[in-house]
Amino acid sequence: MTTYAPPSTPPDRHDHDEHGDHGARELGFAMTSGITFLLGFALELFPESWTSGWMPGWLPLAFFLATYFFGGFYTFGSAIQSIRRGRFEVDFLMLFAALGAAAVGRFAEGAVLLFLFSLGHALEEYAMGRASRSIEALAELAPATALRRLPSGDTVETPTEDLVPGDVVLVRPHARIPSDGVVVLGSSEVDQASLTGESIPVSKTAAPDPEEPVDRIPDRHRVFAGTVNGSGALELRVSVAAADNTLARVVALVRDADQTASPTQRFIERFTRWYVPAVILIVALVLLFGVVFLTESFGESFYRSMLVLVAASPCALAISTPAAVLSGVARAARAGLLVKGGAALESLGKVTAVAFDKTGTLTWGQPxxxxxxxxxxxxxxxxxxxxxxxxxxxxxxxxxxxxxxxxxxxxxxxxxxxxxxxxxxxxxxxxxxxxxxxxxxxxxxxxxxxxxxxxxxxxxxxxxxxxxxxxxxxxxxxxxxxxxxxxDPPRGEARHVMSALRERGVEELVMISGDNQRVADAVGSAVGVDRCAGELLPEDKVTEIQRLSSGNRQTAMIGDGVNDAPAMANATVGIAMGAAGSAVALETADVALMGDDIGRLPFLLRLSRASSRIIRQNLIIALAIVIFLIPASLSGLPMGPVVFLHEGSALLVVLNALRLLRFENGREHAGIEHEERPVPVAA
Structure with missing residues (x-):
């Protein structure tokens, strides 16, 4: 089976529909190949006395050949593409095995191989599409049109993609917001769950000075495309074009997330580069050994070599990691956590030291x-x-x-x-x-x-x-x-987050800040970090991260994605806070918390470790089946069981990976509650 890879550039909605049509056609071809195989197999089982006089002898063969056509149609196309790239992949091996079975007169075995392979590939595409669609559904959240306010005061319905910065848009109660913007009139509660993962609607009010640069306007005056307005009408000034809004950037980044290979993915890619040619060589040696040393007929040796070819094809191995990565990335995005690729997802689970910026991360960022x-x-x-x-x-x-x-x-x-x-x-x-x-x-x-x-x-x-x-x-x-x-007071949930991270195996929690040491110590004591380092310049923060990373220790740095960028770049994983609406944070960080909420960090760590655990399970399943099937095929196990076990293992790893899409939500620690209000004024 081919490894799933998302497109290098985000497709538009029309392209997405075409992709869905392609998947439906492939599944239709696979099902048709199954029907033709069953018909041919059933007719072949009938006693000759039953069929004489009404069924020509070549009819079962015709159905098997039809199975070859429908089952091999997409497999052949995929094999040709891989050969053009100079690579011999699993599709080529399976097609070669089916043709080899036909060459020795085993049309039924070759037909069932192609049927199950094509069905597995179609179901794999469907399963992977489920993970992808859970992200791509975000692209459909923004409404197609918006009510643009004219200078005369009237409104006109305008396509969302035609909005330009500076346009004023009317958003009716309970309608979806068409663009990123700044509220200029009205107040309402906005449901931002689709973007930031916040379960409670957020209060939005008109900005005192809407003409101020957007990055200086507090979040309570800013809204994002695709979120849902509450019971109040709003007028907003569009801040970015539709192609550049937060929703569009998130969708584009997550679509391309799987392009960043995890360490396990890179290992499997290096492994398969020599493994596939090695399988072809082994198949040739099995054929030669049977003919020369076992004095078998060419047909018997060729059939055994084809069994070895089927058994050794690394279908499940090829799909095991990307399936888990894409499912994990999709699940994180549904919780308002943007994980940019398999490398970040897998590395997060190995983190044992975490450094926090103070201002805006452990504190509110405002005196x-x-x-x-x-x-x-x-x-x-x-x-x-x-x-x-x-x-x-x-x-x-x-x-x-x-x-x-x-x-x-x-x-x-x-x-x-x-x-x-x-x-x-x-x-x-x-x-x-x-x-x-x-x-x-x-x-x-x-x-x-x-x-x-x-x-x-x-x-x-x-x-x-x-x-x-x-x-x-x-x-x-x-x-x-x-x-x-x-x-600048500590966030109410910060102390609970520290406890939850320690429970998950994080050994050292450090706060690094540019503030004076006395202020840093006060905040650090309130939130419960192990150590506080104050009065640090950006280069000093980098030095601190390098110290934490000594001894090949995996580290994470959590900051605002702008002034902490050098430190985040030097950590194993850089995590940006409150990235909704921040282009810099989305681009610089490996992980972005779309909502301004560190309470999701323990969940992110659990999800990462669950993803790594499922990747290991998938690898064990894939390798165990191959290790069993190769000697079994050499010892005479028929092609039917070999095919079923081989293709079944590929489907099993996909289904195992899809469990991540249902990974439990909620906070790691029951005491973590996202505090919206500051600490009360003390007497």
């Missing part, structure tokens, strides 16, 4: 208000509202974290803005609220002004800084109101 510590004589509410009054007019990232945090805890109508707000360069802000001067900034701001800082404020600052927080002190007039702590 958040985590602590409000009021000073003696002040209240938490007074501290929060005064901080909001000063920071609401600032565009500094830390100011944004404070504003968002206070808004989450207090009603909007209870919040006010300060007047006469001015920035103190590198230190903080000053302003006026209710006639009192407010000042917020680092402890140094107040030390440099000669202010008497209360001990409880100093203790709060020291405690929060030891916990990895960036601190700001707030004073109203001569009164200190307290200290605010801001940090």
């Amino acid at each position: 958040r208000l985590t602590d409000l510590v009021p000073a003696e004589g002040a209240t938490r509410e007074e501290l929060a509202r005064s901080a909001y009054a000063l920071e609401s007019g600032s565009d500094h990232p830390l100011a944004g974290a404070i504003v968002r945090g206070v808004r989450d805890d207090f009603p909007a109508d209870s919040l006010r803005e300060a007047s006469d707000v001015v920035a103190v360069t590198g230190r903080g802000l000053r302003g006026v609220l209710d006639g009192a001067e407010l000042a917020i900034g680092s402890l140094r701001l107040f030390e440099e002004s000669g202010a008497q800082i209360p001990e409880d404020v100093r203790r709060a600052v020291a405690s929060l800084q030891d916990a990895g927080r960036t601190t700001m002190v707030l004073r109203s007039g001569e009164r200190f109101l307290g200290v605010l702590g801001v940090m």
